[in-house]
Amino acid sequence: MSLRHLNIDAYNPGEFHHLLDINTTNDPTRETTRLAIKLKLVTGTYILQNKRFRYTENETPICKLCDQGDETLCHFLLDCQILEPIRQKYFHQIDEILHLISKDNLRTLSSHDKIQIILDCTLHYTGLKGNSENIVKLDAICRQMSYALHIARYRSLDIKRK
Numbered sequence: 001m002s003l004r005h006l007n008i009d010a011y012n013p014g015e016f017h018h019l020l021d022i023n024t025t026n027d028p029t030r031e032t033t034r035l036a037i038k039l040k041l042v043t044g045t046y047i048l049q050n051k052r053f054r055y056t057e058n059e060t061p062i063c064k065l066c067d068q069g070d071e072t073l074c075h076f077l078l079d080c081q082i083l084e085p086i087r088q089k090y091f092h093q094i095d096e097i098l099h100l101i102s103k104d105n106l107r108t109l110s111s112h113d114k115i116q117i118i119l120d121c122t123l124h125y126t127g128l129k130g131n132s133e134n135i136v137k138l139d140a141i142c143r144q145m146s147y148a149l150h151i152a153r154y155r156s157l158d159i160k161r162k
């Protein structure tokens with residue numbers, strides 16, 4: 001398990017880590033499901049093809065959605081063309097928040113920085129508090145996007161299996 005994408009310094013004893021704070025949303029049950037996927041991605045326990053192939057016979061690391069390269073975390077979150085329509089919907093919303101907190105936008109950031117912002121933005125914007133309004137919004141959008149990518153990936157794999 002890797003915690004390199006998680007900002008452990010953002011944790012204050014007696015408080016929730018900002019990634020776990022879903023009290024601000026109006027549908028906590030749904031947010032809990034989304035959060036479970038997000039935490040797997042953050043902790044490196046979400047199984048993509050680049051891990052699955054190591055433990056399964058007759059498997060390759062190649063992405064089964066597009067057949068265009070290894071299915072790494074970067075491929076899943078940023079590059080897989082099959083998932084691009086989902087990403088476009090959320091990247092626009094992420095850019096609106098980034099504009100409020102920095103001069104960044106997703107087009108000019110490196111893949112490494114984009115992944116870090118999607119997984120735990122406070123490790124990228126270290127000056128910002130996890131409970132600030134923009135971080136709460138950004139967390140919510142990134143949680144929704146991660147879940148939407150997860151669902152789209154599963155639906156697509158399911159269709160290919162049939």
Ligand SMILES: [Zn+2]
Nearest residue numbers: 063065066080
């Ligand atoms: Zn792909």
